[in-house]
Amino acid sequence: MSTPFSSLDQFVAVPRVGGLVLDRQGTRLVTSVTTVDTKGTAYRTALWEVDPEGRQPARRLTHSAAGETGAAFLPGGDLLFTSARPNPDAAEGDGEERPALWRLPAGGGEAYLHLARRGGVSGVTTAAAADVAVVTAGVLAGSTSEEDDADRRAGREDAGVAAVLHAGYPVRYWDADLGPEEPRYFDLREQGGETGALEDLVPAARAGLRDAEPVLSPDGAVLFTAFTVPEEFGSQRTVLARVDRARREFGVLLDDRANDYHPGPVSPDGNHLVVVSERRTTAELAPKSTLLLLPTAGGDPEPLAADWDRWPVPQAWLPDGSALVVTADDDGGAPVFLIDVATGSVRRLTQDTAAYSDVRVAPDGLTAYALRSSYLFPPEIVRVDLASGATERLLNPTERPELPGTLERVDSVGEDGRSVRSWLVLPEGASAGSKVPALVWVHGGPIGSWNAWSWRWCPWVMAARGYAVLLPDPALSTGYGQHMVDRGWGQWGSAPYTDIMAATDDLVAREEIDAARIAAMGGSFGGYMANWIAGHTDRFAAIVTHAGLWALDQFGATTDAAFYWKREMTPEAMLRNSPHRHVGSIGTPMLVIHGDKDYRVPIGEGLRLWYELLSASKLPAADDGTTVHRFLYFPDENHWILKPQHAKIWYSVIEAFLAEHLLGQERDLPPELGL
Numbered sequence: 001m002s003t004p005f006s007s008l009d010q011f012v013a014v015p016r017v018g019g020l021v022l023d024r025q026g027t028r029l030v031t032s033v034t035t036v037d038t039k040g041t042a043y044r045t046a047l048w049e050v051d052p053e054g055r056q057p058a059r060r061l062t063h064s065a066a067g068e069t070g071a072a073f074l075p076g077g078d079l080l081f082t083s084a085r086p087n088p089d090a091a092e093g094d095g096e097e098r099p100a101l102w103r104l105p106a107g108g109g110e111a112y113l114h115l116a117r118r119g120g121v122s123g124v125t126t127a128a129a130a131d132v133a134v135v136t137a138g139v140l141a142g143s144t145s146e147e148d149d150a151d152r153r154a155g156r157e158d159a160g161v162a163a164v165l166h167a168g169y170p171v172r173y174w175d176a177d178l179g180p181e182e183p184r185y186f187d188l189r190e191q192g193g194e195t196g197a198l199e200d201l202v203p204a205a206r207a208g209l210r211d212a213e214p215v216l217s218p219d220g221a222v223l224f225t226a227f228t229v230p231e232e233f234g235s236q237r238t239v240l241a242r243v244d245r246a247r248r249e250f251g252v253l254l255d256d257r258a259n260d261y262h263p264g265p266v267s268p269d270g271n272h273l274v275v276v277s278e279r280r281t282t283a284e285l286a287p288k289s290t291l292l293l294l295p296t297a298g299g300d301p302e303p304l305a306a307d308w309d310r311w312p313v314p315q316a317w318l319p320d321g322s323a324l325v326v327t328a329d330d331d332g333g334a335p336v337f338l339i340d341v342a343t344g345s346v347r348r349l350t351q352d353t354a355a356y357s358d359v360r361v362a363p364d365g366l367t368a369y370a371l372r373s374s375y376l377f378p379p380e381i382v383r384v385d386l387a388s389g390a391t392e393r394l395l396n397p398t399e400r401p402e403l404p405g406t407l408e409r410v411d412s413v414g415e416d417g418r419s420v421r422s423w424l425v426l427p428e429g430a431s432a433g434s435k436v437p438a439l440v441w442v443h444g445g446p447i448g449s450w451n452a453w454s455w456r457w458c459p460w461v462m463a464a465r466g467y468a469v470l471l472p473d474p475a476l477s478t479g480y481g482q483h484m485v486d487r488g489w490g491q492w493g494s495a496p497y498t499d500i501m502a503a504t505d506d507l508v509a510r511e512e513i514d515a516a517r518i519a520a521m522g523g524s525f526g527g528y529m530a531n532w533i534a535g536h537t538d539r540f541a542a543i544v545t546h547a548g549l550w551a552l553d554q555f556g557a558t559t560d561a562a563f564y565w566k567r568e569m570t571p572e573a574m575l576r577n578s579p580h581r582h583v584g585s586i587g588t589p590m591l592v593i594h595g596d597k598d599y600r601v602p603i604g605e606g607l608r609l610w611y612e613l614l615s616a617s618k619l620p621a622a623d624d625g626t627t628v629h630r631f632l633y634f635p636d637e638n639h640w641i642l643k644p645q646h647a648k649i650w651y652s653v654i655e656a657f658l659a660e661h662l663l664g665q666e667r668d669l670p671p672e673l674g675l
């Protein structure tokens, strides 16, 4: 087997595993696998079944050009999923294909269309111990019924109107324009035959259910959800709400201005709901995430494992209700932990350095199944022994790709004496006698960690081209305790920057690294840091900034969630930490990359950086207009470069830019750039 990371065509074609569901009997595991289409210009996702016993090879369940996602099992074993496959019953001119709900019978045979609506279906949630399914779908704000909604949509489509009149905030989210569609939860009722029907559970929700995922009690009687409440000055808070399905009653359970609340799983006896409480930030208070146990019959929530200095992500209960299975970022990984509900004591289960997610516990309580990944391998499905923590890789739909190098954990010491940990990717052949160029790649967030595989930020593509890649977890990173977040909060240009410089000092001191040939790079917050680095040091030979924050005062008002950043930084702090004020000190060639449809870090950041680099940096455009800098602009991409053909361009242009400035070599640019 050869490594796929040497060829970008092969890299984008590596199948990508994601998501995991387990049926009630614990005998069927379903995942999704994303592959590139035959033209190489789109990804599509299909559902696959994996043998929980690890004996049979994985088998593909669904086939369609439109793809399938959002799998959920019904009690009898039928599998629901969403797909924008053509509706066999649609009349011509019914409008574009939107995702509908399909049902794959447990007994075999083809999947059939279970529910279609003009506005589409975004997801389905099923109860653990009852035949209850709740569908998430959007309705137009003014609609009074499903028929009215379909008519209004047809009216907008026929008239070619895309305009949205807003009276509130926000108006965009990631790459989506918000409104006039608002998400709603619907009961999925059998209607006889094969077709389901919908009943709106929270008709007065307005935009409150945006970005929320419903959690059903095991008996399906109650639905818990996060609910967004608008506040003064364009702010908002997230409260915890419940919906009594039979009575159609909506009630708020936890609501205050000190925390945001999100529901976790309900205990098997239905008596307790796990709640994630996220401390609301201020300029002085960094985020902090803790768990609460809320009695479902009423009463005050109790903290769970409150002394544990990690941010737990609830995954599932043990079937006897004695413990909660969680994952948490931890020292460059995200292991599985068990929290004893009676004592709050925490026990680490998995011992490897991987990041786990999608943990599904089998009904016997002895075994769990999960996705895990790290910078050694992309997401894969494993079985976890819940007593010993031992893991076994199941027969996955895809093999681990061969890596063109090695991965090491490295330690540095920040200016304040705190430990700064990084992953270091070394390309094959790196040695004292054969020093290699290096790339310092800064993660986004900034609240996050380099602990899980990312197809967007793949250091192995660069390793295959001879580069060492340092992935540092500086101040503001998760998995190192609250102090690591606190020490960078509202001071992005301070500890996060000096931590990265400390890690870079140790990198260039290594015998395999060519200290004269190093570059810095990052996306999103990592792009902010790349921009900040550009204005504060000349030690790098080139800098790549993808979707980077440039002028914080402007970014803080034009991003999709201005209230979030405003809580962290006063106007003074925004100015103090803003890279644009240091443009006059930039003497390093920069590759600026931005997608026009980026609403998280709007294109204005990239446009202004580009103009200011050319007009006000130490390396401005020359008399003839030429410049050492480059701007890679994607008119139809957003914060993330999603199309496979554009991902190839992204990596190619970065490699060509680094080759020019680090190696003094000219690379052929992809002909598709038309240059």
Ligand SMILES: CSCC[C@H](NC=O)C(=O)N[C@@H](C)C(=O)N[C@@H](CO)C(=O)O
Residues within 6 Å of the ligand: 443, 444, 445, 446, 447, 448, 523, 524, 525, 526, 561, 564, 600, 601, 639
């Ligand atoms: C609700 S707004 C901010 C959420 C998030 N910040 C977390 O710390 C965020 O989206 N930050 C972006 C600027 C960013 O850096 N995004 C990264 C990580 O999500 C990315 O890779 O897109």
